[in-house]
Amino acid sequence: METAEWYRYFAEREVRGHSPAYEALALGIAADPRLLELIDGLPEPKRQPNLLLAAVRFLGGPYDEFGRFREWTASHWAEVRETMLARRTQTNEAGRCASLLPVLARLPQPLALVEVGASAGLCLYPDRYRYRYDDGPEIGPAGSPVLLTCRTNGKVPVPQRLPEVVWRAGLDLDPIDVRDDEAVRWLECLVWPEQTDRLARLRGAVRMARQDPPRLVRGDAAAALPDLVAAAPAGATVVVFHSAVMPYLDAEARDRFVALVRNLPVRWISNEGSPRLPFLLPKLTADLPERRLAFLPALDGEPLAMAGPHGEWLDWLA
Incomplete structure (x- = not known):
């Protein structure tokens, strides 16, 4: 599926009712051309919503409000990208x-x-x-x-x-x-x-x-x-x-x-x-x-x- 659709699916079918913070971020990303363009520059398997969100948290970025998340992620994209390329979504639940x-x-x-x-x-x-x-x-x-x-x-x-x-x-x-x-x-x-x-x-x-x-x-x-x-x-x-x-x-x-x-x-x-x-x-x-x-x-x-x-x-x- 397209990246925007993937993030909407994640928001509506996976985290809704479980994580309001991630639901809001994923819906915001799905509607944001700037972030979608950055994400689409990654290899397709690395565009996963949980991988991006975890990478931002791992690097100390904000995740409690979409505007702050958007600006921090865009300005720190080189570090975020490097982390996403180096790591995997190994939730081990x-x-x-x-x-x-x-x-x-x-x-x-x-x-x-x-x-x-x-x-x-x-x-x-x-x-x-x-x-x-x-x-x-x-x-x-x-x-x-x-x-x-x-x-x-x-x-x-x-x-x-x-x-x-x-x-x-x-x-x-x-x-x-x-x-x-x-x-x-x-x-x-x-x-x-x-x-x-x-x-x-x-x-x-x-x-x-x-x-x-x-x-x-x-x-x-x-x-x-x-x-x-x-x-x-x-x-x-x-x-x-x-x-x-x-x-x-x-x-x-x-x-x-x-x-x-x-x-x-x-x-x-x-x-x-x-x-x-x-x-x-x-x-x-x-x-x-x-x-x-x-x-x-x-x-x-x-x-x-x-x-x-x-x-x-x-x-x-x-």
């Missing part, structure tokens, strides 16, 4: 584990997890977080610093116990070391301003991961995924999973990735925005929400649910 947990728990145990697009690897620890679905009891280790809450609809198979994970590894083009304070500060800038719960969740997950940093491999899926899958221990169900990775692949690269993972001896869990894996759409048994972005948790190419982008809600399909 641990809350998505609430969408993945019911799928992981129903697979033959134990599990060996391989996450594509792992960022700092915070979603590789679904067995170390606490969960509460609706008003049900907490599931998970009582001492965990992270509690993930999720509203449900339909017959969600909420597990009684967490999956058994015996091995975990992540793959990313630019993996983030949870022990690197500056890299973690970038992750924090990717959290939308008013979302204090998300920020606290991120910080708790980082503290937990620093005690046992994940194995992260630098590389793309085509080159590195087969070897990483082969390294998983015998006797475990190998699960390749990913969340919010497809927006960074064009259609040809996406199709190559799908073909690759289908030909590996793994179970495949995808958790992507509804437009990103179009072959899932005809298989849905319910209509997509009209006014909010829905992710589609799917197992081996079969959609199981619709979910919030950050794991905040989960609607199970019949």
